[in-house]
Amino acid sequence: MDAVNEGTGPQSYTQNSSYQRGALEAAQEIIKEEIAEKLDIKQLIASDSLNTFRIADLGCATGPNTFLAVQTILEAVQPKLGSQNSQTFPEFQVFFSDLVSNDFNTLFKSLPPQSQRPYFAAGVPGSFHGPLFPKASLHFVHSSCALNWLSQVPKPVAERTSSAWNAGKILYSSREVTEAYSCQFANDMGLFLQARANELVGGGLMALVIPGLPVGILFSETRSALEFELLGSTLMGMANMGLVSKEKVDCFNLPVYFPSLEELKAIIERNREYKIEKMEAISHPKMKTEPKQCISGIKAVFEGIIGKHFGSNVTEELFEQCSIKAAKPSVLLLDTDMPTLHVLLVILKRNGNGNA
Amino acid sequence: MDAVNEGTGPQSYTQNSSYQRGALEAAQEIIKEEIAEKLDIKQLIASDSLNTFRIADLGCATGPNTFLAVQTILEAVQPKLGSQNSQTFPEFQVFFSDLVSNDFNTLFKSLPPQSQRPYFAAGVPGSFHGPLFPKASLHFVHSSCALNWLSQVPKPVAERTSSAWNAGKILYSSREVTEAYSCQFANDMGLFLQARANELVGGGLMALVIPGLPVGILFSETRSALEFELLGSTLMGMANMGLVSKEKVDCFNLPVYFPSLEELKAIIERNREYKIEKMEAISHPKMKTEPKQCISGIKAVFEGIIGKHFGSNVTEELFEQCSIKAAKPSVLLLDTDMPTLHVLLVILKRNGNGNA
Known part of the structure; x- marks a missing residue:
């Protein structure tokens, strides 16, 4: 397989x-x-x-x-x-x-x-x-x-x-x-x-x-968890850079399970x-999905809800930074053996x- | 009454x-x-x-x-x-x-x-x-x-x-x-x-x-017929002034009865x-409806279908000219006794x- x-x-x-x-x-x-x-x-x-x-x-x-x-x-x-x-x-x-x-x-x-x-x-x-x-x-x-x-x-x-x-x-x-x-x-x-x-x-x-x-697998062990973590940490990075308020990031959570x-x-x-x-x-x-494609996939689904909370400027910047990060070889998203x-x-x- | x-x-x-x-x-x-x-x-x-x-x-x-x-x-x-x-x-x-x-x-x-x-x-x-x-x-x-x-x-x-x-x-x-x-x-x-x-x-x-x-009344005897005639003649006037093509006016008819x-x-x-x-x-x-109000009423209903045929510029101009004309004392729209x-x-x- x-x-x-x-x-x-x-x-x-x-x-x-x-x-x-x-x-x-x-x-x-x-x-x-x-x-x-x-x-x-x-x-x-x-x-x-x-x-x-x-x-x-x-x-x-x-x-x-x-x-x-x-x-x-x-x-x-x-x-x-x-x-x-x-x-x-x-x-x-x-x-x-x-x-x-x-x-x-x-x-x-x-x-x-x-x-x-x-x-x-x-x-x-x-x-x-x-x-x-x-x-x-x-x-x-x-x-x-x-x-x-x-x-x-x-x-x-x-x-x-x-x-x-x-x-x-x-x-x-x-x-x-x-x-x-x-x-x-x-x-x-x-x-x-x-x-x-x-x-x-x-x-x-x-x-x-x-x-x-x-x-037998926990969510934290899946590739999806990594993708969402990358999104979250990029947001926090943007907060540290002053591009978005830390408070706004703290109270934002995705309603999916x-x-x-x-x-x-x-x-x-x-x-x-x-x-x-x-x-x-x-x-x-x-699938050998390119990390950039993963981020595009997440963007397609969650752009609306993220944009509603943060505004469309922040959302654009967030997904741009994310797909740059996702392409770095050090990022675990390249590991195609993850569940x-x-x-x-x-x-x-x-x-x-x-x-x- | x-x-x-x-x-x-x-x-x-x-x-x-x-x-x-x-x-x-x-x-x-x-x-x-x-x-x-x-x-x-x-x-x-x-x-x-x-x-x-x-x-x-x-x-x-x-x-x-x-x-x-x-x-x-x-x-x-x-x-x-x-x-x-x-x-x-x-x-x-x-x-x-x-x-x-x-x-x-x-x-x-x-x-x-x-x-x-x-x-x-x-x-x-x-x-x-x-x-x-x-x-x-x-x-x-x-x-x-x-x-x-x-x-x-x-x-x-x-x-x-x-x-x-x-x-x-x-x-x-x-x-x-x-x-x-x-x-x-x-x-x-x-x-x-x-x-x-x-x-x-x-x-x-x-x-x-x-x-x-x-x-016992024909459509042509109603106030509504006059309103639509005013609209039609204004369009023809605009065609004569070269603001809209005469051909476009000729093939336009409202689908209402x-x-x-x-x-x-x-x-x-x-x-x-x-x-x-x-x-x-x-x-x-x-009702003693102001002639201008009649035209607004027609605009509210037919603006979409007229705009689709003539474009929104023509439509705006049309209704503006119409409501000016409708307010003139010579226009029959002021006759409140019409059916x-x-x-x-x-x-x-x-x-x-x-x-x-």
């Missing part, structure tokens, strides 16, 4: 896929198999007076990845319907949901027109940590790379008097801070599961894809409304049959 | 309501009464395995008016549900729909947060001249001041070789052009009714509010899927009982 195709030719990693895309594709394959095996669509549809199969994609963002996931789900669901006549063949309705601040205009503009898409689309604004849909109105819930975002930075981490006060860092590393993050994740995930238990029909499936830890499979399992089991159908950490052959984050895939079935 | 309160005091027209708002409020009152009398909500809900009452607002735009309409509907529906316990009390889901180009981001940001609103909200992008929702999935459809927008400028009107070629004008006045517009409206309205017949449950209601003609009640009735009866519960042209005491547009209110019930 360690020998990756070198160069930039058609068979190279460089050209073929990024880490995230590859892992997500592997996850989609498993989701397809699980739908084939575990979803009793005829029974779900029979108990629905609307004859509509309703899918929600939660944390959809603006983009094409979300349409790909929906296509995968439809490709897996449709063959199970067999050869029904067009009068009784169910229709599909897909709800694309994200925070109110999401760019739904862009999302809607990139949707294929109604005549070229086998489903009705709707956008649902709001937080998935609370209710979004009527009771027992969904048959399938999908969420990819969204649940690692916390509803907020854990309170103790931003409190000067707390033992988890995280001055000079932007993500968890010490025991106290990690605990505060883990606690916030458990709380958020619990709220998510509770809200969805209300909205999914009995027998409905939920597929969650969450960036998380490889089995990367759970382990065991941690996630314990949270799900606490809820009691779901049966775990599948749970695994999907790895992907390590990278895995993709945790969880398939849950809502207890009960038919509508709750 | 002719004596309006003068001045700017608390009882004056100036302070109390604009023409449109007042007429819309009157329409909402009648919608409330019709819901009370004609909607058998218990039966509709009983045949819905979801226990959800689904409302669509079509042509919602971005704004607060749409939330007000939904509130009116909910206020009328809720008392009919009686004292059910919270377990069986239905939930409400409201679909706000408009063209893909609509600003849904602004719409979503102005929604009250989920915890402060008695319904789940979703946005649905697409044209209401085609399918937007699964079969028999809606219990109430509302549309206000949207169906007067045509899906396109009638083709013959923009064809140089056609007898309905509308050179030098921007809306219908001659017989041929009016016929082409009327034909396009009938076609669009037919598609709308057909799509909704598929989506409304049997027994479901539809409330349409459309700006239209007072009984103001039907009469009889015309609308004939289109609806052709469909056969609805029972007409109510149909009336609501008038409103005429103004009415609001046509139509309440339809989908044939059949329970789900189709």
